[in-house]
Amino acid sequence: MxxxxxxxxxxxxxxxxxxxxxxxxxxxxxxxxxxxxxxxxxxxxxxxxxxxxxxxxxxxxxxxxxxxxxxxxxxxxxxxxxxxxxxxxxxxxxxxxxxxxxxxxxxxxxxxxxxxxxxxxxxxxxxxxxxxxxxxxxxxxxxxxxxxxxxxxxSAFSMTERFVASSDATNIQTSIRREGNEIVINGHKWYISGAGDPRTRVHLVMGKSDPSNQNTYLQQSVVIVPADTPGVKVVRPMCVFGYDDAPEGHCEIIYENVRVPLSNLVLGWGRGFEIIQGRLGPGRIHHCMRSIGAAQRALDIMLQRVTDPSRKTFGKFLYEHGTVISDIAKSRAEIDMARMLVLSAAIQIDKYKAKGALKEIGMAKFIVPSMALQVVDRAIQVFGAEGVSQDQILAELWAGLRTLRLADGPDEVHLQQIGQRELKRAPALRKQAEAAKKKETELFSKYNIKAHL
The missing domain is CATH 1.10.540.10 (Acyl-CoA dehydrogenase/oxidase, N-terminal domain)
Incomplete structure (x- = not known):
């Protein structure tokens, strides 16, 4: 071993x-x-x-x-x-x-x-x-x-909005408009990670710059906003299952008549969706990679706990009770399976960049955090009350992983995209099945066999 x-x-x-x-x-x-x-x-x-x-x-x-x-x-x-x-x-x-x-x-x-x-x-x-x-x-x-x-x-990336269903980024309402040689920003954001950090000097803000454009994916732009620009107001740090994650935090922010030079526009007007897709692809897979590590850490901690002689109950090691050894085996298998999916996505990114690996990235994004959550939950269970306390890292790991099921697009968005991608294969599959059925009928006839189905 x-x-x-x-x-x-x-x-x-x-x-x-x-x-x-x-x-x-x-x-x-x-x-x-x-x-x-x-x-x-x-x-x-x-x-x-x-x-x-x-x-x-x-x-x-x-x-x-x-x-x-x-x-x-x-x-x-x-x-x-x-x-x-x-x-x-x-x-x-x-x-x-x-x-x-x-x-x-x-x-x-x-x-x-x-x-x-x-x-x-x-x-x-x-x-x-x-x-x-x-x-x-x-x-x-x-x-x-x-x-x-x-x-x-x-730095901070400012996209999610408090009063908007932000899982559909076309709903974002923050206004980004041009006035002469300046860009004016007005909006209300929240859960903006990193915005509470005293070292954060810049926000990348996504908002709506062309709301009347018929193509909803060309309505948004991304602008660079120095954190100390007048009108940038950090309202409060938001908690995640009770954790404030200071000093970085996840903050609620109001941008009120924030003015920056026109040169702070990133890439061009209406290129916001293009930018976030380029940003989120690698970011999603990085989260999944780290989640594999968190799950492995939880399993390692679990193994130490269940074999600790000082933690025997009723004369037995913890692993000798009930389903603990089964939980260990399941955790090992699930971590290894998820790792292979993540490595496959990484290979696809190397070959075709993030845009060519959307399927693999999407599958990893809804599979890996849920897997890791389950492994951490099993580890918490063998620790009992200590598992949910500040004396172990498990509760903190769980909170972070649970958040990942929402961050960079909730599970439901990725499930929808993968499901729709799979459905596109249906017409070709039906055509293939019809051709096979026709051939089967011909073979029954050729060999003078009566079909019962």
């Missing part, structure tokens, strides 16, 4: 299928990352929580010291901006494919959210950096992308 996470990865069936696709650089980076996450990030998780002030005001004005220390270490180790592939972003990326990063993101997910932030691989910054790298002008990249890549600042 593998005794170290390096062995666990390299001895798995999924690794044997992708090992030959890993460059020497990727293998070396993976080994360093596994050591960094397990020896530096995992022990730092509770310390980071303890360093976060309890004072409601100070929580939103303080960078956590140990996180900043880990960032310095990650940079020195070359474990920085691993998500940004040089194949797609030659000027800014690192020499890793999406497949190689998929395995690394799983490792990061085992100490989420601390490890992804420590390596500058955490949302919403990852998606925003991809937007600026792919669609930003040279001036926009110099002003905002470069400091994001270096970790000097953080």
């Amino acid at each position: 593998p005794s170290h996470p390096v062995e666990e990865i390299t001895s798995s069936a999924s690794w044997s299928l992708v090992e030959d696709k890993f460059s020497p650089y990727a293998k070396e980076t993976l080994a360093k990352l596994i050591t960094f996450v397990n020896e530096e990030c995992v022990p730092a998780q509770r310390v980071a929580r303890a360093q976060l002030p309890t004072d409601p005001e100070k929580r939103w004005k303080t960078a956590i010291p140990i996180v900043e220390e880990l960032k310095t270490k990650a940079k020195k180790l070359g474990l920085w901006n691993l998500f940004l592939s040089k194949a797609h972003y030659p000027e800014f990326g690192v020499p890793l494919t999406n497949l190689e990063y998929a395995v690394m993101a799983e490792i990061l997910g085992r100490a989420s959210p601390l490890a992804p932030e420590a390596c500058n691989c955490s949302a919403p910054d990852t998606g925003n950096m991809e937007v600026l790298a792919r669609y930003g002008s040279p001036e926009q990249q110099k002003q905002w992308l470069v400091p994001l890549l270096s970790g000097e600042i953080r």
Whole structure:
């Protein structure tokens, strides 16, 4: 049995299928990352929580010291901006494919959210950096992308609206209009991740710039809004199952007559949907990769608990009771199956970019978080009351994973899209079945056999 996470990865069936696709650089980076996450990030998780002030005001004005220390270490180790592939972003990326990063993101997910932030691989910054790298002008990249890549600042992506059914992004009502050489923004957003962080210097805001356009997918635009622009009002941090996720947070924001230069428009008028599709594809799969890691962490914690001699009940180890061993087996199988789906999606992105991997990304998005939730729930169950307490990471993992069933499009949207895609195959299948039936009838006749069906 593998005794170290390096062995666990390299001895798995999924690794044997992708090992030959890993460059020497990727293998070396993976080994360093596994050591960094397990020896530096995992022990730092509770310390980071303890360093976060309890004072409601100070929580939103303080960078956590140990996180900043880990960032310095990650940079020195070359474990920085691993998500940004040089194949797609030659000027800014690192020499890793999406497949190689998929395995690394799983490792990061085992100490989420601390490890992804420590390596500058955490949302919403990852998606925003991809937007600026792919669609930003040279001036926009110099002003905002470069400091994001270096970790000097953080960012927010402002799309979801409080009084709108935002799962259908065409419903977004925030107004974006041109006045001379300026863009004026008015709108009410919420659950804007990262907006509470004192290091957040820029918001990418999506709104409606051409509401009368007959094509509902050409009505929206994305604009760069510096966080300190007059009229940007952070109303309050929103909680997620009681967690405020300070200092980053998920905030309610009002944009009231916010004015920015015309040069802050990203890509062009009416290109908002094009931008968010380019942004959300990789972002969704990154979430799924990290979710695999969270599920694996929960299973590891569960195994330690059920074999702990001090936790025997009625003279037996916990795993000797009821369905615990069955839950362990199911969790192992479900994690491995989900991992294969995620790796398949990563390979498709490498081959055809995110647009050519929509089916695989969509399936992963509604399958993986639900799987991980179930694994975490089983781990919580064997811990009893401690499992839902602040003394274990399981409750925090559960809250984050449950949120993912809503983030970047709820499950229902992805199910609808995959279902519709499958239905398109029906006419060809019916035609094929009719041809087979006709051939079958001819064969019955040829051999003078009476058909009973």
